[in-house]
Amino acid sequence: MTGAMTGAATGAATGVMTGVTTGATTGAADKTMTAEDVVARLASGMTIGIGGWGSRRKPMALVRALLRSEITDLTVVSCGGPDVGMLAAAGRIRRLIAPFVTLDSIPLEPNYRAAREQGRLQLTEYDEAMFLWGLRAAASRLPFLPVRAGLGSDVMRVNPHLRTVTSPYDDGETFVAVPALRLDAALVHVNRADRRGNGQYLGPDPYFDDLFCEAAETAYVSCERIVDTAELTKDAPPQTLLIQRHRVTGVIEAPHGAHFTSCAPDYGRDEDEQRAYATTPWPQFAARYLADGGTP
């Protein structure tokens, strides 16, 4: 399925996409759209990368819009948290590619556990470094990258598609050749963005959000607040500008768009809501969570 969105990506670059208008003062494309617009550009069977880490800065507003749609049969690539748990509970994931799934303060993700224990999804289980280097390979348009991880472990047993590569230099060491984790679409959530798609994180950790965008044909960046470009660096150093607009297809203003996961420094994790999620049967939780006007 990788590559299916090439048309849309080209559309963004040429400004012919629905909803893309031309900024009056700068001439640069205005990529703002709604979460529903994002979902309208996704399709069943796609490979979708989801940013954040565990229960931290997950693009939950976009995940919620995805859950409200009929899109299914997804391959999800994620350092998994409630994004994976919810999509798995709703039966939308055909295959998950991940090194772990956790809610942090609740170590084991209950809906993900249930899906695995009932055999309801396929899993490509990678080591964390393999996952990172797989994204880097995709971002650099390489077919693979060598990594000193996986050999000797059962990651090799449960992923029979993995190949090894031997150093062509004198050392002759053998490595795992991690295949590129190419994505049809990336969904990430950051603190601020401008209308062109420059994304800014203000917390302590970028996670892999920029890499997800760079590994994807199309990238959708939700943010707490859309601001003027000049405002991004008014009170923050330029190295907070994590995501560059040339990789971004759409920008979505979604206040509390990571809730109930954390979005430092704007807000911490809503532990009460996370506990409610973890202890309520999914159909019951979903009825409230996906209702119109449900909590942000």
Next chain:
Amino acid sequence: MTARRDPAVTRAEYCVIACAETWRGAGEVLASPMGLIPSLGARLARLTFSPDLLLTDGEALLVGPDGTVEGWLPYRRHLTLVTGGRRHVMMGASQLDRHGNQNIACIGDWAQPRRQLLGVRGAPVNTLNNPTSYWIPRHSRRVFVPRVDMVCGVGNDRADGARFHRLVRVVTDLGVLDFATPDGSMRLASLHPGVSVEEVQEATGFPLTVPDEAPYTREPTAEELRLIREEIDPGNTRAREVDH
């Protein structure tokens, strides 16, 4: 064996000492403790005999023992640091076998596990790149098994001469184990005072190599006890992880 246990020293405190010893002589490397008592041990080592250790806040910052920020170590840089080797990690384990193969991913058949756990996380890259130790707060046959269901951390029998593979020690609530045997299998290195060899063997699901005279885990110094009780863990959270 005569117990020379100082009644004032708790089992949890012996565990802190045994964990701290993991980072003795480590130099200027990152101590990556997973679990409460290993974290206390790393801070104790940093405050006493291993002053060059680097510590994290458990998220993205390098911090001194008092919390002073001295560096930035987000997730991706942490993984890069792992591959550079300047780190000694102490991981947990849901299962551990006699060659030090570790499982944190799932119990039962991986294809459809009886119990899904965290996933492999970084155990494969950790064990192939930097010294690795383990912390087991409840030494039992549930953890120490003849064969793990999913090899996450690589044991000595599967490392195949990997250049930077090195398993150092396993600290439990009963004692310390290491791999100082000809075939790299587990050996009893020390007993925490008050524990017998039989007790350890009974709680281990495979035969351990046991020296003729199993030593006791060393006593904390008066200053170490003061640091643990007054500075590092005044709330006695350690007793919640090891309460006997």
